[in-house]
Amino acid sequence: MTQVLQLEAKSPRPEVIEQAAAVIRTGGLVAFPTETVYGLGADALNEAAVARIFEAKGRPPDNPLIAHVANREMLDVVATGISENAERLIERFWPGPLTIVLQRQPVVPFSISAGLPTVAVRMPKHDVALALIRASNTPIAAPSANRSGKPSPTLAAHVLEDLRGRIDLILDAGATEIGVESTVLDMTIDPPVILRPGWVTSEMLNDVIGPLGLSGSDELLMRSPGTRHRHYSPRARLILIEETSPEQLPDIYADPRSHRSIVFIGHSDLYIDDPRFHTIQIGSDPGEYARSIYAALREADRLNPDLIIVEGISDSGEGAAVMDRLRRAASGPSK
Ligand code: TXA
Ligand code: MG
DSSP states (O other), X not given: OOEEEEOOSSSOOHHHHHHHHHHHHTTOOEEEEOSSSEEEEEETTOHHXXXXXXXXXXXXXXXXXXXXXXXXXXXXXXXXXXXXHHHHHHHXXXXXXXXXXXXXXXXXXXXXXXXXXXXXXXXXXXXXXXXXXXXXXXXXXXXXXXXXXXXOOSSHXXXXXXXXTTSSEEEEOOSOSSOSOOEEEEOSSSSOEEEEOOSSOHXXXXXXXXXXXXXXXXXXXXXXXXXXXXXXXXXXXXEEEOTTOTTHHHHHHHOGXXXXXXXEEESSOTTTTOTXXXXXXXXXXXXXXXXXXHHHHHHHHHTOOSEEEEEOOOOSTTHHHHHHHHHHHHSSOOO
16 A cells, blocks of 8 residues: 655645654655655665665666765765765755765665665755655665656656555655756766766856766766666657757658657647647746656656657757656657
């Protein structure tokens, strides 16, 4: 049985937090909101509890988890070798959507880091998340609370859809604010490298610690095993129209095979009056895309179309995180 408890995002009721913390302390699984997406939490120092996360999600064991902390002491419990630049980033961006990869302390279970000598750590900017970590009195390991490969959950309903019966508790505090996952920055190499783009952009990081290394190499794939797997995907085949290639649109439209069910997710109203398209419209700015895209992909899936077409946005600034997820959703075999 999966219990769902509603609570306020701001100043959540201590009794509800205490109930959830008791589940964490006894090795259970609690889904909770962060400012980015809902996470699936377990005691980060309890190997058996961490193993339950992988099982509930169907997550490949080579994809490591982020340890969530509520204060500096907890950071020092899980990580070491924190450079001056890492200190600067922590000062500037925590709590917030920046995950920092550091040297792992031996107390952290092997499985969280998928065998790597490093650990990814972040301090979320959400009253429920911070209160839960504090009340649990332990760092909380938490991947996004979706079945592996599916779009990340931005509502408690998405968590329930994927994990009902597989986890103990869901804390429902409404929609998450940002909608895409945190930036993951590897600080164990020089210069540091972004392993996953997010709401904290490379420009913002650059302003604090200077130039970053280049992302996208083979070396990067080895360092961030998670990036190898297909991700964020609905069931139907997904075509992404890059901002630079709008001429693709008429081609798809003219294709005779397009006499089938198609969901169009985008900001332009191209197909709004065409009965062959079910249109899910999103405002064109990156913030709106980030907040809405995962819910839109889930809605598209419920309509069970043959094809989903997503209109991309500019890759610059915050758009980079959105486009990274959409490219991953579009790649790989269709199921
Ligand atoms: O916003 C977020 O980051 C959300 C919320 C719940 O905090 N969490 C999240 O976790 O997105 P997850 O597990 O879905 O993504 C974690 C990412 C994966 O790409 C994983 O490969 C990478 O972080 N990662 C974790 N530990 C790592 C490590 N030691 N070295 C390199 N990459 C790591
Ligand atoms: Mg995830």
